[in-house]
Amino acid sequence: MEPRRRDLWQAWWRSFTVQGSWNYRTLVAPGVTYALLPLLRRIHSEEPERLQESVLRHLDSFNTHPYLSSLAVGALARLEFEGASDDEITRFRVALRGPLGTLGDRTVWAEWRPFCLLVSITLFGLGLNPLWCALVFLGVYNAGHLWIRVWGFRCGWQQGREVGRLLRAFPFQRFADRLWPVTMYLLGAATVLLGRAVVATADGGTSSRWLLFIAGLMVVPAFRWPNQFGRLAVGLLLTIPILWILLALTG
Protein backbone atom coordinates (compact mmCIF):
# COMPACT_ATOMS: atom_id res chain seq x y z
CA MET A 1 0.00 0.00 0.00
CA GLU A 2 1.33 3.46 -0.86
CA PRO A 3 2.32 5.61 2.14
CA ARG A 4 0.16 8.62 2.87
CA ARG A 5 1.50 12.14 3.19
CA ARG A 6 1.11 11.82 6.97
CA ASP A 7 3.36 8.75 7.03
CA LEU A 8 6.00 10.58 5.02
CA TRP A 9 5.89 13.53 7.42
CA GLN A 10 6.16 11.23 10.40
CA ALA A 11 9.16 9.42 8.93
CA TRP A 12 10.87 12.72 8.09
CA TRP A 13 10.26 14.05 11.57
CA ARG A 14 11.52 10.83 13.16
CA SER A 15 14.71 11.07 11.09
CA PHE A 16 15.76 13.88 13.48
CA THR A 17 16.13 11.22 16.19
CA VAL A 18 18.18 8.59 14.33
CA GLN A 19 21.12 8.89 16.72
CA GLY A 20 18.93 8.57 19.82
CA SER A 21 19.79 4.89 20.26
CA TRP A 22 23.28 5.03 18.65
CA ASN A 23 25.35 2.07 19.81
CA TYR A 24 28.73 0.56 19.02
CA ARG A 25 27.40 -2.58 17.32
CA THR A 26 24.64 -1.53 14.95
CA LEU A 27 25.39 2.25 14.97
CA VAL A 28 22.32 4.19 13.78
CA ALA A 29 20.40 1.13 12.52
CA PRO A 30 17.78 1.17 15.34
CA GLY A 31 17.23 4.91 14.81
CA VAL A 32 16.87 4.58 11.05
CA THR A 33 14.45 1.67 11.53
CA TYR A 34 12.49 3.78 14.02
CA ALA A 35 12.21 6.53 11.39
CA LEU A 36 11.23 4.00 8.70
CA LEU A 37 8.50 2.37 10.78
CA PRO A 38 5.55 4.64 9.84
CA LEU A 39 6.31 3.95 6.16
CA LEU A 40 7.01 0.22 6.60
CA ARG A 41 3.75 -0.22 8.52
CA ARG A 42 1.83 1.35 5.64
CA ILE A 43 3.75 -0.43 2.87
CA HIS A 44 3.41 -3.86 4.52
CA SER A 45 0.03 -3.21 6.14
CA GLU A 46 -1.46 -6.31 4.56
CA GLU A 47 1.50 -8.62 5.27
CA PRO A 48 2.59 -8.54 8.93
CA GLU A 49 5.30 -11.18 8.28
CA ARG A 50 6.91 -8.97 5.66
CA LEU A 51 6.88 -6.08 8.12
CA GLN A 52 8.77 -8.22 10.63
CA GLU A 53 11.27 -9.37 7.99
CA SER A 54 11.76 -5.82 6.87
CA VAL A 55 12.34 -4.50 10.42
CA LEU A 56 14.83 -7.30 11.06
CA ARG A 57 16.69 -6.40 7.86
CA HIS A 58 16.95 -2.73 8.78
CA LEU A 59 18.15 -3.47 12.31
CA ASP A 60 21.38 -4.79 10.82
CA SER A 61 24.36 -2.44 11.25
CA PHE A 62 24.03 0.86 9.35
CA ASN A 63 25.71 4.23 9.42
CA THR A 64 24.96 7.66 8.03
CA HIS A 65 25.52 11.28 8.87
CA PRO A 66 22.45 12.26 10.95
CA TYR A 67 21.34 15.02 8.56
CA LEU A 68 21.55 12.73 5.53
CA SER A 69 19.65 9.99 7.33
CA SER A 70 16.47 11.46 5.82
CA LEU A 71 17.83 10.51 2.39
CA ALA A 72 18.52 6.95 3.55
CA VAL A 73 15.04 6.70 5.09
CA GLY A 74 13.35 7.97 1.92
CA ALA A 75 15.37 5.75 -0.43
CA LEU A 76 15.03 2.59 1.68
CA ALA A 77 11.28 3.14 2.01
CA ARG A 78 11.03 3.54 -1.79
CA LEU A 79 12.83 0.23 -2.31
CA GLU A 80 10.50 -1.49 0.15
CA PHE A 81 7.52 0.07 -1.61
CA GLU A 82 8.73 -1.12 -5.00
CA GLY A 83 9.04 -4.64 -3.61
CA ALA A 84 12.82 -4.93 -3.96
CA SER A 85 14.28 -8.25 -2.85
CA ASP A 86 15.97 -8.78 0.50
CA ASP A 87 19.32 -9.17 -1.23
CA GLU A 88 18.90 -5.96 -3.25
CA ILE A 89 17.98 -3.91 -0.18
CA THR A 90 20.90 -5.33 1.78
CA ARG A 91 23.35 -4.46 -1.00
CA PHE A 92 21.81 -1.00 -1.33
CA ARG A 93 22.25 -0.38 2.42
CA VAL A 94 25.88 -1.41 2.25
CA ALA A 95 26.52 0.82 -0.76
CA LEU A 96 24.80 3.80 0.86
CA ARG A 97 26.39 3.85 4.32
CA GLY A 98 29.89 4.89 3.32
CA PRO A 99 29.05 7.88 1.11
CA LEU A 100 26.34 9.20 3.45
CA GLY A 101 28.75 9.20 6.39
CA THR A 102 31.75 10.78 4.70
CA LEU A 103 29.75 13.28 2.65
CA GLY A 104 27.97 14.58 5.75
CA ASP A 105 31.15 14.72 7.80
CA ARG A 106 33.03 16.60 5.10
CA THR A 107 30.24 19.00 4.23
CA VAL A 108 28.52 19.70 7.52
CA TRP A 109 31.01 19.07 10.32
CA ALA A 110 34.16 20.19 8.50
CA GLU A 111 32.80 23.11 6.47
CA TRP A 112 29.33 24.38 7.23
CA ARG A 113 29.40 24.34 11.05
CA PRO A 114 32.83 26.01 11.47
CA PHE A 115 31.78 28.68 8.96
CA CYS A 116 28.55 29.50 10.80
CA LEU A 117 30.28 29.45 14.21
CA LEU A 118 33.01 31.79 13.04
CA VAL A 119 30.50 34.23 11.56
CA SER A 120 28.85 34.38 14.97
CA ILE A 121 32.12 34.66 16.92
CA THR A 122 33.35 37.44 14.61
CA LEU A 123 30.11 39.38 15.05
CA PHE A 124 30.49 38.98 18.82
CA GLY A 125 34.07 40.24 18.63
CA LEU A 126 32.85 43.24 16.65
CA GLY A 127 30.49 44.14 19.48
CA LEU A 128 27.10 42.75 18.43
CA ASN A 129 24.78 41.75 21.27
CA PRO A 130 25.67 38.14 22.23
CA LEU A 131 22.07 36.97 22.07
CA TRP A 132 21.80 38.25 18.50
CA CYS A 133 25.07 36.51 17.65
CA ALA A 134 23.64 33.26 19.01
CA LEU A 135 20.48 33.74 16.96
CA VAL A 136 22.49 34.47 13.81
CA PHE A 137 24.41 31.22 14.27
CA LEU A 138 21.31 29.14 14.95
CA GLY A 139 19.34 30.75 12.10
CA VAL A 140 22.02 30.49 9.40
CA TYR A 141 23.26 27.04 10.43
CA ASN A 142 19.82 25.50 10.67
CA ALA A 143 18.73 26.95 7.33
CA GLY A 144 21.39 24.70 5.80
CA HIS A 145 20.61 21.85 8.17
CA LEU A 146 16.90 21.82 7.33
CA TRP A 147 17.59 22.21 3.63
CA ILE A 148 19.72 19.04 3.69
CA ARG A 149 17.05 17.11 5.58
CA VAL A 150 14.23 18.20 3.27
CA TRP A 151 16.29 17.72 0.08
CA GLY A 152 17.50 14.34 1.27
CA PHE A 153 14.09 12.99 2.13
CA ARG A 154 12.50 14.24 -1.10
CA CYS A 155 15.29 12.88 -3.27
CA GLY A 156 15.40 9.60 -1.39
CA TRP A 157 11.69 8.98 -1.70
CA GLN A 158 11.44 10.16 -5.32
CA GLN A 159 14.64 8.59 -6.68
CA GLY A 160 14.94 5.39 -4.64
CA ARG A 161 17.86 3.34 -5.94
CA GLU A 162 19.05 6.25 -8.11
CA VAL A 163 20.16 8.37 -5.13
CA GLY A 164 23.80 7.39 -5.68
CA ARG A 165 23.85 9.54 -8.81
CA LEU A 166 22.35 12.47 -6.89
CA LEU A 167 24.91 12.13 -4.11
CA ARG A 168 27.75 12.50 -6.58
CA ALA A 169 26.34 15.94 -7.42
CA PHE A 170 25.23 16.85 -3.88
CA PRO A 171 24.52 20.59 -4.34
CA PHE A 172 25.27 21.50 -0.72
CA GLN A 173 28.75 20.01 -1.04
CA ARG A 174 29.59 22.19 -4.04
CA PHE A 175 28.46 25.20 -2.01
CA ALA A 176 30.28 24.20 1.20
CA ASP A 177 33.50 23.32 -0.62
CA ARG A 178 33.78 26.95 -1.70
CA LEU A 179 33.42 28.24 1.85
CA TRP A 180 36.88 27.42 3.19
CA PRO A 181 38.63 30.68 2.14
CA VAL A 182 35.92 32.71 3.92
CA THR A 183 36.08 30.38 6.92
CA MET A 184 39.85 30.85 7.12
CA TYR A 185 39.50 34.61 6.79
CA LEU A 186 36.96 34.63 9.63
CA LEU A 187 39.26 32.40 11.69
CA GLY A 188 42.02 35.02 11.45
CA ALA A 189 39.63 37.84 12.29
CA ALA A 190 38.03 35.96 15.19
CA THR A 191 41.45 35.10 16.65
CA VAL A 192 42.48 38.74 16.90
CA LEU A 193 39.09 39.83 18.24
CA LEU A 194 39.01 37.10 20.89
CA GLY A 195 42.66 37.67 21.78
CA ARG A 196 41.80 41.33 22.36
CA ALA A 197 38.90 40.34 24.62
CA VAL A 198 41.20 38.01 26.60
CA VAL A 199 43.80 40.75 27.04
CA ALA A 200 41.04 43.08 28.25
CA THR A 201 40.23 40.65 31.08
CA ALA A 202 43.91 40.79 32.19
CA ASP A 203 43.19 44.39 33.24
CA GLY A 204 46.37 45.91 31.80
CA GLY A 205 48.49 43.32 33.54
CA THR A 206 50.20 42.29 30.36
CA SER A 207 51.46 43.57 27.02
CA SER A 208 49.21 42.82 24.07
CA ARG A 209 52.14 43.10 21.61
CA TRP A 210 54.07 40.45 23.51
CA LEU A 211 51.00 38.20 23.52
CA LEU A 212 50.42 38.75 19.82
CA PHE A 213 54.01 37.69 19.17
CA ILE A 214 53.51 34.49 21.21
CA ALA A 215 50.24 33.75 19.41
CA GLY A 216 51.96 34.19 16.06
CA LEU A 217 54.70 31.80 17.14
CA MET A 218 52.24 29.17 18.35
CA VAL A 219 49.68 29.16 15.60
CA VAL A 220 51.91 27.87 12.79
CA PRO A 221 53.29 24.76 14.55
CA ALA A 222 49.78 24.12 15.87
CA PHE A 223 48.65 23.80 12.26
CA ARG A 224 51.48 21.35 11.57
CA TRP A 225 50.99 19.32 14.78
CA PRO A 226 47.34 19.92 15.77
CA ASN A 227 47.03 17.09 18.27
CA GLN A 228 50.25 17.82 20.14
CA PHE A 229 49.58 21.55 20.37
CA GLY A 230 45.96 20.97 21.28
CA ARG A 231 47.15 18.84 24.20
CA LEU A 232 49.71 21.48 25.12
CA ALA A 233 46.95 24.10 25.23
CA VAL A 234 44.78 21.95 27.49
CA GLY A 235 47.80 21.11 29.65
CA LEU A 236 48.47 24.82 30.14
CA LEU A 237 44.86 25.38 31.10
CA LEU A 238 45.11 22.69 33.76
CA THR A 239 48.41 23.93 35.21
CA ILE A 240 47.83 27.71 35.37
CA PRO A 241 45.76 27.64 38.59
CA ILE A 242 48.44 25.45 40.23
CA LEU A 243 51.08 27.91 39.08
CA TRP A 244 49.08 30.80 40.51
CA ILE A 245 48.85 29.06 43.87
CA LEU A 246 52.63 28.45 43.85
CA LEU A 247 53.33 32.07 42.90
CA ALA A 248 50.99 33.30 45.64
CA LEU A 249 52.68 31.06 48.22
CA THR A 250 56.17 32.17 47.24
CA GLY A 251 55.11 35.81 47.30
Place this chain on the structure above:
Amino acid sequence: MPLTDINLPLATWAFLAALGGLLAVDGVSVPQIMISRPLISATLGGAIMGNAAGGMLVGALLELLSMRHPPYGAAKYPDTGPAGLIAGAAYAEVGGGSLEGLVAALLVGWVLGWIGAYAGYGRRRINGRLTLASEFLAADPRRLERRHRLAIGMDVIRGILLTGGLLVPATLLVALIVLIPTTPTGTAIGATAVVTLLAASIGSAARTTAPDVRAWAMVLLGAVMVLTAIWARAW
Protein backbone atom coordinates in the same frame (compact mmCIF):
# COMPACT_ATOMS: atom_id res chain seq x y z
CA MET B 1 33.91 37.57 45.22
CA PRO B 2 33.62 35.96 48.70
CA LEU B 3 32.06 32.52 48.60
CA THR B 4 29.18 33.71 50.78
CA ASP B 5 28.13 36.15 48.04
CA ILE B 6 27.40 33.38 45.53
CA ASN B 7 23.76 33.66 44.60
CA LEU B 8 22.27 30.53 43.09
CA PRO B 9 18.59 30.19 44.05
CA LEU B 10 17.05 26.73 43.97
CA ALA B 11 14.72 27.73 41.11
CA THR B 12 17.68 28.90 38.97
CA TRP B 13 19.59 25.71 39.76
CA ALA B 14 16.57 23.59 38.77
CA PHE B 15 16.04 25.61 35.59
CA LEU B 16 19.70 25.25 34.62
CA ALA B 17 19.59 21.50 35.33
CA ALA B 18 16.50 21.10 33.11
CA LEU B 19 18.13 23.19 30.40
CA GLY B 20 21.23 20.98 30.72
CA GLY B 21 19.04 17.99 29.87
CA LEU B 22 17.78 19.72 26.75
CA LEU B 23 21.28 20.73 25.66
CA ALA B 24 22.68 17.25 26.29
CA VAL B 25 20.03 15.58 24.14
CA ASP B 26 20.68 18.04 21.31
CA GLY B 27 24.34 17.03 21.18
CA VAL B 28 23.79 13.60 19.67
CA SER B 29 20.24 12.29 20.05
CA VAL B 30 17.72 14.87 18.83
CA PRO B 31 17.36 17.33 17.04
CA GLN B 32 21.01 18.42 16.63
CA ILE B 33 20.14 22.04 15.93
CA MET B 34 23.41 22.92 17.72
CA ILE B 35 22.05 24.61 20.82
CA SER B 36 24.51 22.18 22.43
CA ARG B 37 27.54 24.00 20.99
CA PRO B 38 29.51 25.76 23.73
CA LEU B 39 29.06 29.09 21.93
CA ILE B 40 25.31 28.80 22.51
CA SER B 41 25.16 26.87 25.79
CA ALA B 42 27.71 29.11 27.55
CA THR B 43 25.91 32.22 26.29
CA LEU B 44 22.65 30.82 27.68
CA GLY B 45 24.34 30.06 31.01
CA GLY B 46 25.83 33.55 31.11
CA ALA B 47 22.54 35.20 30.14
CA ILE B 48 20.62 33.33 32.86
CA MET B 49 23.16 34.50 35.45
CA GLY B 50 23.08 38.06 34.10
CA ASN B 51 26.19 38.28 31.89
CA ALA B 52 25.53 37.01 28.37
CA ALA B 53 28.69 38.62 26.95
CA GLY B 54 30.89 36.91 29.57
CA GLY B 55 29.19 33.61 28.80
CA MET B 56 29.76 34.05 25.10
CA LEU B 57 33.46 34.83 25.59
CA VAL B 58 33.87 31.56 27.50
CA GLY B 59 31.75 29.77 24.87
CA ALA B 60 33.73 31.17 21.93
CA LEU B 61 37.04 30.03 23.45
CA LEU B 62 35.63 26.59 24.31
CA GLU B 63 34.24 26.41 20.79
CA LEU B 64 37.64 26.98 19.22
CA LEU B 65 39.20 24.54 21.64
CA SER B 66 36.72 21.82 20.69
CA MET B 67 36.93 22.44 16.93
CA ARG B 68 39.70 19.89 16.64
CA HIS B 69 37.29 17.21 17.87
CA PRO B 70 34.71 16.91 15.07
CA PRO B 71 32.06 14.24 15.76
CA TYR B 72 33.11 11.86 12.98
CA GLY B 73 31.59 8.41 13.44
CA ALA B 74 32.55 6.87 16.78
CA ALA B 75 35.31 9.47 17.44
CA LYS B 76 35.69 10.77 20.97
CA TYR B 77 34.73 14.40 21.48
CA PRO B 78 33.67 16.50 24.48
CA ASP B 79 29.98 16.82 25.31
CA THR B 80 29.83 20.60 25.17
CA GLY B 81 26.16 21.28 25.96
CA PRO B 82 25.94 20.94 29.77
CA ALA B 83 29.67 21.77 30.12
CA GLY B 84 29.32 25.08 28.27
CA LEU B 85 26.16 25.93 30.20
CA ILE B 86 27.91 25.38 33.54
CA ALA B 87 31.10 27.18 32.49
CA GLY B 88 29.17 30.19 31.15
CA ALA B 89 26.94 30.37 34.23
CA ALA B 90 29.89 30.02 36.63
CA TYR B 91 31.91 32.72 34.87
CA ALA B 92 28.93 35.07 34.88
CA GLU B 93 28.20 34.43 38.55
CA VAL B 94 31.66 34.43 40.12
CA GLY B 95 34.21 35.11 37.35
CA GLY B 96 33.87 38.86 37.73
CA GLY B 97 35.12 39.51 34.21
CA SER B 98 38.68 38.67 35.33
CA LEU B 99 41.34 36.63 33.59
CA GLU B 100 41.45 34.27 36.59
CA GLY B 101 37.70 33.70 36.22
CA LEU B 102 38.09 33.12 32.49
CA VAL B 103 40.86 30.54 32.98
CA ALA B 104 38.82 28.80 35.69
CA ALA B 105 35.66 28.73 33.55
CA LEU B 106 37.57 27.32 30.57
CA LEU B 107 39.14 24.69 32.78
CA VAL B 108 35.73 23.74 34.19
CA GLY B 109 34.13 23.69 30.73
CA TRP B 110 36.85 21.48 29.27
CA VAL B 111 36.93 18.96 32.14
CA LEU B 112 33.12 18.74 32.35
CA GLY B 113 32.96 18.30 28.58
CA TRP B 114 35.00 15.10 28.89
CA ILE B 115 33.06 13.90 31.94
CA GLY B 116 29.89 14.33 29.86
CA ALA B 117 31.52 12.54 26.94
CA TYR B 118 32.41 9.50 29.06
CA ALA B 119 28.89 9.46 30.51
CA GLY B 120 27.69 9.45 26.89
CA TYR B 121 29.89 6.46 26.01
CA GLY B 122 28.31 4.56 28.91
CA ARG B 123 24.88 5.40 27.57
CA ARG B 124 25.89 4.13 24.14
CA ARG B 125 26.81 0.79 25.63
CA ILE B 126 23.40 0.63 27.34
CA ASN B 127 21.81 1.49 23.99
CA GLY B 128 23.59 -1.54 22.56
CA ARG B 129 21.93 -3.77 25.14
CA LEU B 130 18.54 -2.15 24.52
CA THR B 131 18.58 -2.67 20.78
CA LEU B 132 20.68 -5.76 20.22
CA ALA B 133 17.92 -8.39 20.31
CA SER B 134 16.87 -7.76 16.72
CA GLU B 135 14.46 -10.70 16.39
CA PHE B 136 12.72 -9.83 19.63
CA LEU B 137 12.28 -6.22 18.44
CA ALA B 138 11.20 -7.20 14.94
CA ALA B 139 8.51 -9.52 16.31
CA ASP B 140 6.73 -6.45 17.68
CA PRO B 141 8.17 -3.18 16.28
CA ARG B 142 6.48 -1.21 19.06
CA ARG B 143 9.21 -2.60 21.33
CA LEU B 144 11.80 -0.89 19.17
CA GLU B 145 9.87 2.38 19.36
CA ARG B 146 9.66 2.17 23.15
CA ARG B 147 13.35 1.37 23.53
CA HIS B 148 14.43 4.09 21.12
CA ARG B 149 12.42 6.64 23.09
CA LEU B 150 13.81 5.24 26.34
CA ALA B 151 17.36 5.74 25.01
CA ILE B 152 16.55 9.39 24.23
CA GLY B 153 14.98 9.80 27.68
CA MET B 154 18.16 8.45 29.27
CA ASP B 155 20.18 11.05 27.40
CA VAL B 156 17.96 13.82 28.81
CA ILE B 157 18.40 12.40 32.31
CA ARG B 158 22.17 12.21 31.78
CA GLY B 159 22.21 15.94 30.98
CA ILE B 160 20.01 16.84 33.94
CA LEU B 161 22.15 14.83 36.36
CA LEU B 162 25.40 16.22 34.98
CA THR B 163 24.25 19.82 35.15
CA GLY B 164 22.39 19.51 38.43
CA GLY B 165 25.19 17.58 40.10
CA LEU B 166 28.16 19.56 38.84
CA LEU B 167 26.87 23.13 38.65
CA VAL B 168 27.50 23.99 42.31
CA PRO B 169 30.94 22.29 42.63
CA ALA B 170 32.03 23.91 39.35
CA THR B 171 30.87 27.35 40.48
CA LEU B 172 32.70 26.92 43.79
CA LEU B 173 35.87 25.86 41.96
CA VAL B 174 35.74 28.93 39.72
CA ALA B 175 35.14 31.13 42.79
CA LEU B 176 38.12 29.56 44.60
CA ILE B 177 40.44 30.06 41.63
CA VAL B 178 39.33 33.69 41.36
CA LEU B 179 40.18 34.14 45.07
CA ILE B 180 43.86 33.12 44.51
CA PRO B 181 45.85 36.35 44.93
CA THR B 182 47.66 36.77 41.61
CA THR B 183 50.79 38.80 41.02
CA PRO B 184 51.43 40.76 37.77
CA THR B 185 53.75 37.92 36.75
CA GLY B 186 50.99 35.40 37.41
CA THR B 187 48.51 37.42 35.38
CA ALA B 188 50.99 37.71 32.50
CA ILE B 189 51.60 33.95 32.56
CA GLY B 190 47.85 33.31 32.66
CA ALA B 191 47.19 35.65 29.74
CA THR B 192 50.04 34.06 27.78
CA ALA B 193 48.61 30.62 28.44
CA VAL B 194 45.11 31.62 27.27
CA VAL B 195 46.52 33.24 24.15
CA THR B 196 48.64 30.13 23.52
CA LEU B 197 45.49 28.07 23.93
CA LEU B 198 43.72 30.34 21.46
CA ALA B 199 46.57 30.09 18.95
CA ALA B 200 46.81 26.30 19.28
CA SER B 201 43.04 26.04 18.83
CA ILE B 202 43.14 28.21 15.74
CA GLY B 203 45.98 26.19 14.25
CA SER B 204 44.27 22.88 14.78
CA ALA B 205 40.84 24.22 13.73
CA ALA B 206 42.39 25.46 10.48
CA ARG B 207 43.89 22.03 9.96
CA THR B 208 40.48 20.38 10.38
CA THR B 209 38.64 22.73 8.04
CA ALA B 210 41.01 23.88 5.31
CA PRO B 211 42.42 21.70 2.55
CA ASP B 212 46.10 22.68 2.84
CA VAL B 213 48.62 25.33 3.75
CA ARG B 214 46.99 27.83 1.33
CA ALA B 215 44.58 28.48 4.19
CA TRP B 216 47.25 30.55 5.92
CA ALA B 217 47.04 33.36 3.40
CA MET B 218 43.37 33.79 4.28
CA VAL B 219 43.90 33.43 8.06
CA LEU B 220 46.64 36.05 7.89
CA LEU B 221 44.50 38.36 5.75
CA GLY B 222 41.64 38.18 8.26
CA ALA B 223 43.96 38.81 11.21
CA VAL B 224 45.82 41.69 9.51
CA MET B 225 42.62 43.41 8.39
CA VAL B 226 41.12 43.33 11.88
CA LEU B 227 44.40 44.47 13.46
CA THR B 228 44.62 47.34 10.98
CA ALA B 229 41.04 48.36 11.75
CA ILE B 230 41.75 48.27 15.52
CA TRP B 231 44.94 50.34 15.22
CA ALA B 232 43.33 52.79 12.82
CA ARG B 233 40.51 53.31 15.29
CA ALA B 234 42.94 53.75 18.18
CA TRP B 235 44.72 56.58 16.31
